[in-house]
Amino acid sequence: QVQLVESGGTSVQPGGSLRLSCAASGYSFRTYTISWFRQTPGNQRELVASIAAVVPGQIRYSDSVKGRFIISRDNSRNVASLQMTNLKPEDTAMYYCSVLIPPQRFYGQGTQVTVAS
Numbered sequence: 001q002v003q004l005v006e007s008g009g010t011s012v013q014p015g016g017s018l019r020l021s022c023a024a025s026g027y028s029f030r031t032y033t034i035s036w037f038r039q040t041p042g043n044q045r046e047l048v049a050s051i052a053a054v055v056p057g058q059i060r061y062s063d064s065v066k067g068r069f070i071i072s073r074d075n076s077r078n079v080a081s082l083q084m085t086n087l088k089p090e091d092t093a094m095y096y097c098s099v100l101i102p103p104q105r106f107y108g109q110g111t112q113v114t115v116a117s
Contacts, residue, residue, distance in 0.1 A: 001026045002024075002026040002027050002099065002101065002106045003023075003025045003026050004022055004024050004096075004097050004098070004099065005022065005023045006021070006096065006097050006108045006109065007021050007022075008021050009094075010113070010114070011116065012113070012114070012115055013115070013117050014087060014088060014089060014115055014116075014117055016087050016115070017084060017085045018113060019083050020081065020082040020095055020097075020113070021079060021080070021081050022034065022079065022082075022097030023078065024078045024079070027099070027101060029075060030053060030075040031053055032053055032099050032100065032101060033050055033052045033053055033057075033099070033100065034051055034080040034097060034098070035097065035098045035099070036048045036049045036050070036071060036080075036097055036098070037095070037097075037098055037107070038091075038093035038094065038095045039094050039096070040092070040093045040094075045096065046062065046064075046093075047062060048062050048095070049061045049062070049065065050071065051071045051072065051080070059071060064090070068084065068085050069082060069083065069084050069085070070082070070083040080097055084113070087115045088115060089115045089116060090115075091115050092116070093112075094110040094112050095110060096108055096110045
């Protein structure tokens with residue numbers, strides 16, 4: 001079955017950097033776009049970044065993270081990453097990696113990122 005396992009979340013000060021990782025298994029990783037979402041309590045999940053299957057694939061970012069976050073993937077290791085720099089308190093959220101394999105979207109369990117001084 002599809003499994004997505006995120007790691008790398010922690011607490012960091014404003015202006016700091018973090019790298020999140022997503023280990024994928026149970027499906028053909030290189031075939032599908034992989035995405036990162038984030039969610040804060042009481043709010044819907046927000047698409048942060050996505051990278052298409054073929055490298056160098058189409059990459060998209062939300063306006064809120066453009067220029068600060070970089071999404072990447074390693075199809076040889078079935079791993080996706082999200083490099084986050086210049087972190088702001090408003091980046092505080094649970095971060096999820098996700099894959100859409102029609103008709104279902106799968107999410108991992110999430111990793112918490114907290115940005116506070």
